[in-house]
Amino acid sequence: MANSLTSPVRPTVDPRSPSPGPGRSTRPRLDGGAASGGRWAHRAFVTPGVLALIVLGVYPLVFIALAAFSESSLGKPFQDWVGTANFSEALTNADVTASLVRNVLYALAVGVASVVLGVAVAVALFRTVRAGSLVRTLLLLPLITPPVVVGILWKLIFNPSGGLLNTVIGLFGYSGEPVSILASPVFALGGVAVADVWEWTPLITLLVFAALLGQSPEVTEAAKLDGAHGWRLFRHITLPAIAGTVAAAFLIRVVLAFKVFDLIYIMTSGGPGTSTTTPSYLIYQAALQQFDLGRAATITLLLAVVVTVVTLPIVAVTRRLHND
Template sequence: MGENRDAGPSRAPRRRPRTTWTRRVFVAPAVLALVVLGGYPLVFIALAAFTESSLGRPFQEFVGTATFESVLGDADATAALVRGVVYAVLVAVVSVVLGVATAVALWRSVRSGAIVRTLLLLPMITPPVVVGILWKLVFNPSGGLVDTVLGAVFPGGGTVSVLSHPVFAFLGVALADVWEWTPLIVLLVFAALIGQDTEIGEAAALDGAHGFRLFRSITLPAIAGVVGAAFLIRLVLAFKVFDLVYILTSGGPGQSTTMPAYLIWQAALQQFDVGRAAVITLLLAVVVTVVTLPVVAVTRRLHHD
């Protein structure tokens, strides 16, 4: 007989501890890019704001809050910040209203609107400099589209120089901005519309909800979260406007179209005052935060409802 050996209780194979080094390797470039592209500029701006800094010689001397006091005491700088808020809110509201209306119209004709949807995206993919040049030609007082149309409607009325009037120039820049970025709102809202449950709308239509009532009671609540997010994105983009101002008006006439981004460019690259540019940048960040926080709260609430 063979010898019986008591092998004892069998041991379960040991599970190798989960290693995360591979994940760290793949995540490390993203973290490094975030630190370099986000952290370094933020530290640089913060240091420049509290020191006397020029374009060629940053961090020369610590000046504390003197630059902040100078900027806050400058009527043109504070007016530019206020003007930036008015401009951003105006452009965002108009873009969202037009974008939602256009997206709903395309959604209603989803089978026949493929070419139209493609054409509507062209302004968004056009470089901002080209958009500025295009609208400068539109507003040209000598043969531009606006001057030609008004001349045909009101013959003998003389030339119309839109960009030479403070209010019209402000509205002209806003119009070009709306034309360029409204397709983004259309794209976001249209994606939300085609993704919603059509059976709910059909049931509401059977109950007698049609037209604007159907949109207000069924469609709009279903896409409200997306509309809020689109408004937030558009608001932030409007605060960053620079190209259109630079091409169309160069901040004029006077200071009527000088936006915060253009003011930062003037301070840094025309006056070579990096400290002043850094202070305006930080103040703009505070303004954007204050303006967008309520929008973020409302958008979050709409997504949860």
Template sequence: MTEVTLVTDAAPRAATRTPARRGRAGGAWVRRTMVAPTVLATLVLGAYPLVFIVLTALSESSLGRPLQSWVGTANLTDALTDGDVTASLARNVVYAVVVSVASAVLGVVTALALRSATSRGSLSRTLLLLPLITPPVIVGVLWKLIFNPSGGLLNTLLSLLGYHGAPVAVLSSPGWALVGIGVADVWEWTPLIALLVFAALLGQDREVAEAAALDGAHGFRFFRSITLPAIAGTIAAAFLIRLVLAFKVFDLVFVLTSGGPGTSTSMPAYLIYQAALQQFDLGRSSAITLLLAVVVTVVTLPVILIARRLHRD
């Protein structure tokens, strides 16, 4: 009797366990099905172009006839020994860091000003969107008109301030052309950081802020001890986005200076354009692309680690 009882008790348990297993298997199948389009899109849009660029960099390739013959690392060696390429990479690193820091500082200041604004806050936030929604080519044309030595806004303002010397030709000066591009770049992308930081400020705990104010924390002390720790993760993430955008600068260089005077404003993205679409040398353009990818990875990796740590904290 005891053995029969044990058998009859075990049968329902096995019966209930089988549907549970089927349910888990069905749930796993549904999850895989839902994730499959994302994985496929990542492979098609990310992995395939990367593999193609690597293969092109290791082969003799033209715009109409890619992957003609295997040349190994010859294209990479030629790019690394080309003074224009290495100079543009170094120039791009300095440029990206400087404009990203400037955009971050101005963006945080703008976000704090927006939080303090009351009656005109909505209008200010709307105006901040204008540089972001303006096509980069139009931004370049706008700043080219501003820097125009013949009647441009910059020289007009200088004349109103009492300067009557030779017109200031920003974009024609090897020492100032890159500064002019940086000013236009900062103007275009600072609102992005400002809006991201402003959103983080809106999510700040009001009770903590009010308690700190009652304890006598005001002004810069309040910002350093209360506000900055609360938005540090957002600032780091916004800085990372801005840094990547700065490494990709092409439109402003193309419109404002075309890499000149000489090669003083030539950036890797512009050299890639020249190699691929003017010289029809896909091998060289792919080699420069890989070198730029390595530089971007090395520069942005510490920022990524800092951003992750700040978000965890």
């Protein structure tokens, strides 16, 4: 009797109940309030991003697609559904097709020139001015200058009446007719390209310079000990190390070149004739001068298709270089 009164009462365990496995707690679970609160907090943080994507991405894309298949003006969109008539008219229009081809050639040429100059300047800075914060800041000046100011600046440089270009070539003995780059159907687009390269090459320089800073110095020193100097060092050691960054910079530069509008608007207004007219400028003319929203939307979608076709191989090469 004494033993039964003094022995502790042990809880009865149902043998049929599953036993907790190793590492599992036998304490009762908390209610789902905390988990539910976490889900609502996650939704609260994600919602602004989703709304921004819908407002800034999905809605404009749907609106442009609907306008391209309809007769739409700037004040009265979606007046009548016309199917593919807008696309047929655009693809048979010589100005539209010529502007698309011109934009592809322009973007590739400007992209190559910017990358070549940007890599050369970045390598020179890395080898001579490793702590050149002042030089890197000066390189940012064209990049942070508003495109409108860049266009005006280079328009003044190419001005045949007292511009910097004619002044410089006059110092070397030239006494012929003033050189008018922007008035020439052959050289006008090249003049715009020069301004474009001047404005965006610093971006390529900074990207490549950052990649050079991340390069392993031990590999470079070992290559120098093995006799690699100058071009051989750059070709076999430096360039493979930064190839992924260079390809990504080229992709960015090509996309930016496809979007060129401000420089053309300020420097040439699409002329002389249509020699500097790009799809972006045609979209501006169709939407804001002719108020033909359907034509503007059609050219926009055609430009998007062209940009996709051109950039897909560059994206593939960039991914391959980064994976290697």
